[in-house]
Amino acid sequence: MEQPNLEGPVNTSTAGTVDEGGQLSLTGHLVSTDADSPNQSLVYTLLSLPGDGALKLNDSDLAVGGTFTQKDIIDGNVSYVHNGTPNSGDSFDWELTDGMHQIPQNTFAITVSPTNDAPIVVNNMASDIDEGGTGLLSPDIFSTSDEESGTMTYTFVSTVRGMMQRRVGAGPYTAMAAGDTFTVQDVVDGNIRYVDPGTDDAMLQMQQNTTASFSWRVDDGQGGVAPSATGAFVTNFNITSVDDPPVFSWRTAVCALPGNNVLTNPLLSFADVDNTAAQYTVCLVSVGVGYTVVNSLQTITQIPLVVQNGATNMAIGGCLAANALTSVNVDSTAGTGTYTSANRGTVQWKLMKGATQFGAVGSMTLPVKAATPCP
Numbered sequence: 326m327e328q329p330n331l332e333g334p335v336n337t338s339t340a341g342t343v344d345e346g347g348q349l350s351l352t353g354h355l356v357s358t359d360a361d362s363p364n365q366s367l368v369y370t371l372l373s374l375p376g377d378g379a380l381k382l383n384d385s386d387l388a389v390g391g392t393f394t395q396k397d398i399i400d401g402n403v404s405y406v407h408n409g410t411p412n413s414g415d416s417f418d419w420e421l422t423d424g425m426h427q428i429p430q431n432t433f434a435i436t437v438s439p440t441n442d443a444p445i446v447v448n449n450m451a452s453d454i455d456e457g458g459t460g461l462l463s464p465d466i467f468s469t470s471d472e473e474s475g476t477m478t479y480t481f482v483s484t485v486r487g488m489m490q491r492r493v494g495a496g497p498y499t500a501m502a503a504g505d506t507f508t509v510q511d512v513v514d515g516n517i518r519y520v521d522p523g524t525d526d527a528m529l530q531m532q533q534n535t536t537a538s539f540s541w542r543v544d545d546g547q548g549g550v551a552p553s554a555t556g557a558f559v560t561n562f563n564i565t566s567v568d569d570p571p572v573f574s575w576r577t578a579v580c581a582l583p584g585n586n587v588l589t590n591p592l593l594s595f596a597d598v599d600n601t602a603a604q605y606t607v608c609l610v611s612v613g614v615g616y617t618v619v620n621s622l623q624t625i626t627q628i629p630l631v632v633q634n635g636a637t638n639m640a641i642g643g644c645l646a647a648n649a650l651t652s653v654n655v656d657s658t659a660g661t662g663t664y665t666s667a668n669r670g671t672v673q674w675k676l677m678k679g680a681t682q683f684g685a686v687g688s689m690t691l692p693v694k695a696a697t698p699c700p
Contacts, residue, residue, distance in 0.1 A: 332360040333426030334367055339419075342436040343378075346409035351398045355419075355433055358395075362423040367395035372418040372430055377437070378407040380417055405435060411472055413437055442472040443549035449560055454537075456567040457523025461515050467560060468512070475545030481505045482557045484519075486526070486537035486564070492516040519562055525598040529566050532599055537562040571597040571605065573676060575687025579655070587655045587691060592674060595647055602648035606677045609643050610686050615670030630670040630691075631656045644677065655691060 334357050341354035357367055371391045374380065380387045383402050387393070397403050407415070415435040421428040450466040471477055481489055481501045490498035491507055498518060501507075511517050521537060528535040540557035544550045552558060573595045579587050595602050612630050632639045635652040645653065655672060669691035676683045 330361055330423065330425045332362075334359040334362065334421050334423050334428055336421065336428055336431060339431055340434040340436070341405070342438060343405060343407050344438050345411060345440045345442075346407055348407070349405045349435065350401055351403045351405065351433075352401050355398055355403070356395075357421055357428065359423050359426075364396040364399060365394050366423055367421060368392050368423075369394070369419045369421050372420060375405060375415045375417045375435065377410040377412050377415045378405055378435075380405055407435075407437060409442070411439060411442075413439070439473075441475075441545070441547045441549045443551040444469045444471045444475070444477055444543045444545050445551065446558060449558060451561040451563055452519070453563045453565060454519065454521055455565050456525075456529055456569075457521055459521070460519045460562060462512050462517040462519075462560075463515065464513055468509075469543050469551070471545045471549070473545065473547060473549075475547045475549065477509055478544050478546065479507050479509075480542050480544065481507070482540040482542065484537070484539040486535075487519055487521045487562075489539050490518050490520055492518075521562070521564055523567075523569075525569070529564070530598055532566045532568060534566055535564045537564055566599070569597065569599050571595060571600070571676070571678075571683055573684065575674065576689055577687075578690050578692065580692060587669075589653050589655055589672070589689065590651045592650050592653060592689070593647070593676065593687065595676075600678070603646050604678060605647040605683075606644040607647050607650060608645075608675050608677055609639050609641055610673040610675050611641060611671075613671035613673075615691065630672065632672055647676065 336357040338354055338356040341349050341351065343349035355369075357369075359367055369392060371380065371387055371389055374387075374389060380391075381404050382391070382393050382397060393403050405415075405417075414437055416432050417435075418430055418432050420430050446468075447470050448464070448466055448468040452460045452466060454460040469477060481503065483503055489501045491501050491505065491511065492498045493516070498520075507517050519537070519539060526535050538559050538561045540559050542550060542552065542554075542557050573593050575593050576589065576591060579589050592607055595605070597605075609632055612632055614627050614629060633654050633656055634643075634645060635654075639653075655669070671688055671690045674687045674689070676687075
């Protein structure tokens with residue numbers, strides 16, 4: 326014979342505590358009993374939802390109007406999951422029925438125990454910097470935030486290519502070493518910068534862009550370190566290739582006996598980290614007339630000069646590729662008599678890449694002595 330439902334349900338607990346961002350099982354925290362009804366007959370209906378988390382039944386979110394039983398709670402199937410919002414409390418409203426009797430609207434109060442959250446990255450954007458240039462860190466490209474408003478300190482870990490520098494007050498920028506720190510205010514004040522060394526790696530040698538980076542971590546002063554105490558974030562720099570000027574020097578003199586053809590190679594020493602010598606040309610600018618002093622009569626004889634590429638005479642303005650100068654020579658007519666001194670003249674050259682001239686015009690003189698070449 327079915328027992329009459331004479332007693333109504335009684336609630337004895339409707340509160341719990343959860344860590345910020347944690348999960349709270351309602352078992353033992355939402356407790357109602359009924360003297361003449363089994364737990365599966367005690368049905369809760371949600372009247373409102375928690376604001377900073379979700380109420381779940383068997384891992385599915387409950388909505389307003391959703392139901393669960395006291396047995397669901399006892400079996401550990403009902404839980405509250407906090408979303409990490411740093412508020413001190415949360416709640417949801419419920420009502421309960423045993424099928425005949427009801428507990429009207431009631432509130433489950435949730436106390437949220439705060440935990441310290443590590444800082445998070447807000448901006449960590451790559452910067453474009455010319456090869457050999459500098460780039461300031463600024464809040465619009467480099468910033469973090471902290472939920473608990475801690476005082477954040479950055480620790481410099483390392484760089485790939487180049488260096489990081491810090492300025493204190495109005496002082497000079499100085500290189501940072503691993504473990505050095507800087508602050509948010511340093512970034513705001515423009516006191517932290519990356520300096521590119523200007524050296525060419527394999528990419529820059531081909532006039533293609535390359536990359537650089539520095540790694541760092543941040544501490545909020547309250548125990549929160551991001552990404553971890555041993556890890557590091559990476560900030561990247563895009564290094565734009567710059568066509569570095571060539572490094573070169575002209576040959577300044579060639580010595581030979583009078584009347585001899587003089588091989589003038591090498592006209593110049595040449596190096597360029599970005600380009601080959603074949604991309605440059607050496608152009609003839611001028612040819613100066615030389616002279617001799619003959620015997621004791623001090624007779625001055627002019628010596629006309631001819632610049633040749635092999636056996637072919639070169640005209641003023643004529644050019645050769647900078648990697649094809651091995652057959653350049655200077656020819657002259659020989660005077661008569663015994664030479665006591667001679668200057669076979671001066672030849673001038675310039676180094677060009679397209680329409681651009683590099684450096685000053687180079688002058689090469691051709692002095693000789695009476696019987697033996699000058700050293």
